[in-house]
Amino acid sequence: xxxxxxLGEIIDExxxxxxxxxxxxxxxxxxxxIALVHEGALEPKGERPxxxxxxxxxxxxxxxxxxxxxxxxxxxxxxxxxxxxxxxxDTLRSQLRQMEQQMGQRPRR
Amino acid sequence: xxxxxxxxxLGVEKNASTDEIKRAYKKLARKYHPDVSKETDxxxxxxxxxEAYHVLKDREKxxxxxxxxxxxxxxxxxxxxxxxxxxxxxFGGESQGGYSDFFxxxxxxxxxxxxxxxxxxxxxGEDVHATIEITLEDAWNGGSRTLTLQGxxxxxxxxxxxxxxxxxxxxxxxxxxxxxxxxxxxxxPGMGGGPAGDLYLQVRFAPHPLFRAEGKDIFxxxxxxxxxxxxxxxxxxxxxxxxxxxxxxxxxxxxxxLRLKGRGLPGKxxxxxxxxxxxxxPPADSEAARKLYQRMAAEMPYNxxxxxxx
Numbered sequence: 001x002x003x004x005x006x007l008g009e010i011i012d013e014x015x016x017x018x019x020x021x022x023x024x025x026x027x028x029x030x031x032x033x034i035a036l037v038h039e040g041a042l043e044p045k046g047e048r049p050x051x052x053x054x055x056x057x058x059x060x061x062x063x064x065x066x067x068x069x070x071x072x073x074x075x076x077x078x079x080x081x082x083x084x085x086x087x088x089x090d091t092l093r094s095q096l097r098q099m100e101q102q103m104g105q106r107p108r109r
Numbered sequence: 110x111x112x113x114x115x116x117x118x119l120g121v122e123k124n125a126s127t128d129e130i131k132r133a134y135k136k137l138a139r140k141y142h143p144d145v146s147k148e149t150d151x152x153x154x155x156x157x158x159x160e161a162y163h164v165l166k167d168r169e170k171x172x173x174x175x176x177x178x179x180x181x182x183x184x185x186x187x188x189x190x191x192x193x194x195x196x197x198x199x200f201g202g203e204s205q206g207g208y209s210d211f212f213x214x215x216x217x218x219x220x221x222x223x224x225x226x227x228x229x230x231x232x233x234g235e236d237v238h239a240t241i242e243i244t245l246e247d248a249w250n251g252g253s254r255t256l257t258l259q260g261x262x263x264x265x266x267x268x269x270x271x272x273x274x275x276x277x278x279x280x281x282x283x284x285x286x287x288x289x290x291x292x293x294x295x296x297x298p299g300m301g302g303g304p305a306g307d308l309y310l311q312v313r314f315a316p317h318p319l320f321r322a323e324g325k326d327i328f329x330x331x332x333x334x335x336x337x338x339x340x341x342x343x344x345x346x347x348x349x350x351x352x353x354x355x356x357x358x359x360x361x362x363x364x365x366x367l368r369l370k371g372r373g374l375p376g377k378x379x380x381x382x383x384x385x386x387x388x389x390x391p392p393a394d395s396e397a398a399r400k401l402y403q404r405m406a407a408e409m410p411y412n413x414x415x416x417x418x419x
Contacts, residue, residue: 007279008290008310027233060289063236063309064144071155072138086144093147094287098323101316102330 011056019044022054026062032076036065041080113211114183115161115174123179127166134162143238152238153259160208170216187211234297234306241290241310243280245317245327248374249349251282256310278310283375285325286314319347325380327373332389333357348372348382355384363388 009015023030034049036042042061044052054062064086065079074082116123119133140146141154148154164170181187239258247254256276276295284290289311296306320327331346341359345352348369355367365386373380393399 007281008292008308010281010284011289011291011309056289067144068142071142071159072135082145090287098321101321 011059013055013057015056015059017054017059019049019052019054022059022062025059026066028062028066032066032069033062035076036062036080039076039080041065041076041083110187110210112181112183112187113157113160113209114181115164117183118157118161119165121165123175125165130162130165134158134166138162156208160212163208164212164216174215231303232300233303234299236306236309237296238309238311240313241278242313242315243284244315245320245322245349247280248284248312248314248322249282251280253277253279258308276308283325283379284312285374286312286322288312320349322374325374325376327380327382329382329384330387331355331367331384332387333361334391335388338362338386338388346384349374357386361386361388 017025019030019033023033026033033042037044037052042054042058044054044058046052061083065083068074068079068082069076116125119130119137121129121133125133137158138155141148141151141158143152143155145151146155164174237258239256241254241256243254254277256278258274258276259272276292278290278292281290289309292308292310294305295308299305314322320329322328327349329346329348331344333342333344337344337357338361339359341361342357344355344357346355346369350372353369353372355369357367363386367384367386369382369384371379372382391398393402
């Protein structure tokens with residue numbers, strides 16, 4: 001089976017989701033999203049919850065938060081901390097990869 | 110079907126207490142959680158650990174499992190004993206996803222089989238996450254790529270099973286490293302008529318012999334001779350879109366970055382390509398070359414360490 005799958009959606013800043021849409025996409029209660037906003041783990045644009053909108057990076061964070069919460073039974077402040085640390089780890093790992101690649105490229109004698 | 114040694118998977122003794130089992134599980138779950146671990150088979154390991162804990166934390170299930178005896182080894186081809194059917198089926202109605210054939214056979218992981226005829230039991234399939242490694246050329250051109258996923262599927266009886274699935278995925282033009290692509294409905298199958306989950310693909314760039322990417326910008330290290338750097342030169346340089354002529358300004362130094370506007374990954378706006386200059390010293394490997402260097406030393410004295418406290 002090798003059907004060509006239609007072009008996927010790139011999850012980036014161009015995605016806009018309301019509070020309800022984000023909760024639905026991630027199969028979580030709206031309260032969980034609101035709690036993570038209060039923890040500073042999600043940063044929607046807009047003043048009041050009914051005006052909030054979230055972008056792709058928020059969606060990725062929320063999905064990750066749900067997995068950590070469900071799989072490891074981490075509470076919400078712990079989830080917020082883990083998200084920050086994991087993102088820092090991602091950045092460091094990709095920088096490390098780039099540096100290793102750069103060193104490999106430089107002609108050595 | 111492969112036998113699963115749940116004690117070995119959790120790294121505990123056969124007589125471990127429930128508390129010990131829980132501690133071992135918690136530790137391994139953090140270690141192998143796919144969001145945390147960088148090991149390539151983290152997801153499989155995480156599932157195995159979960160399955161082991163699911164059985165060993167439950168007194169009834171653990172007792173039934175222990176009755177299989179101790180002659181079985183992890184990964185061994187497991188043939189059910191004669192009284193298997195009578196014993197193993199007491200746990201019907203499990204709805205845990207992603208467990209092994211062994212688990213399904215033993216504890217009856219039927220897909221909501223106990224809910225026959227009911228319309229109310231509809232569960233959306235799980236979202237699946239995978240990393241896709243593509244070349245910079247794929248990201249520049251767009252294109253398609255075949256991906257093999259080990260996914261959960263269901264057999265005719267509705268029991269979960271692992272099956273390799275090939276997907277032909279389109280790569281959006283201008284995708285960047287670390288971005289995710291969502292393929293709606295390509296995740297785990299739903300149960301009881303529920304919709305399938307989504308597939309999330311995280312993009313990683315394969316190492317490229319010439320270029321590296323930072324966001325949508327492309328970097329290329331460009332080696333120059335001292336005279337090209339000093340006098341300036343017109344040099345053909347590769348870009349993802351093909352060769353272009355680049356004017357190197359006179360008086361260039363190693364480490365200087367020259368920008369080729371709009372030659373990075375496509376987008377709105379497109380990224381740029383940067384050339385990082387790198388001056389190479391020609392070897393003094395002949396009498397003539399040595400003479401030339403000596404003449405330079407005599408006629409154009411220059412101290413690069415001056416003013417740097419060296």
